[in-house]
Amino acid sequence: MLPLSGKRILVTREATKAHTITRLIEQQGGISIEIPLLHFQGIYSDENEKIMKQLPSYDWVFFTSTNGIHFFFELMKHYNNTYEQAAKLKFAVIGEKTEEVLNDFGYEAHFIPNTYTGEHLGKEFNEFTSKCCSILVVQGNLAKQSVVQELSTRDHVISTAEMYETRVNVRMKEALKKSLQGTRLDIITFTSPSTVQAFVKLAEEEWREELMSIPCVCIGPSTQAEAIKKGFNYTMIPEYYTVEGMIEVASAYFNKKG
Structure with a gap:
């Protein structure tokens, strides 16, 4: 079985770049949920x-x-x-x-x-x-x-x-809400401090606390620091600060968890 088999992973990256991380998730058997929280x-x-x-x-x-x-x-x-x-x-x-x-x-x-x-x-x-x-x-x-x-x-x-x-891509607020309500998320991915900030801004107060308990993979230390600052309980970063490294960390996490 692939390490991310059946795992639902939220991709918060901007729309033009989300496909890269989605491809990596799907190669490992995961389900990518793309909600681009930023635009430039x-x-x-x-x-x-x-x-x-x-x-x-x-x-x-x-x-x-x-x-x-x-x-x-x-x-x-x-x-x-x-x-x-x-x-x-x-x-x-x-x-x-x-x-x-x-x-x-x-x-x-x-x-x-x-x-x-x-x-x-x-x-x-x-x-x-x-x-x-x-x-x-x-x-x-x-x-x-x-x-x-x-x-x-x-x-x-x-x-x-x-x-x-x-x-902040405010048009995604309703899509984010629908993707989270009644749906299990196994991991959230953040590729910049700005994606963390946008997530917290768009998340409804009533279910924000529950979301903070979901593990998140951050692309590097500054993004991880922002996630911790915003209240996420379990954060991970890869050895190499790339999206490939992020998916490797996510795979290792689920392999260890079993």
């Missing part, structure tokens, strides 16, 4: 237009999420930046999935940390280079500043740009 929108502002015009002045561009990459290149196209301008830049990414998306746009990552967190991205980059660099950090409106804080321990010239905003 690019920020077209005078500030971002100015930053895009100044792209050649940066040595490095840092990405801490795949969304950051998508909206960076979307804004590049919108503001008529050329391939040649981006080709002269060096790119630092937070992990292998972010690297894959960058590759899809035709660019290579010049730096990836060994541990896939913002803190390690900044810390390991400072160990990687002895130079002081001009750095653009691409962010969303809810981004934590750990990578900026670590980079700031050196004399880099750092600019940050909010290129997209994260919004």
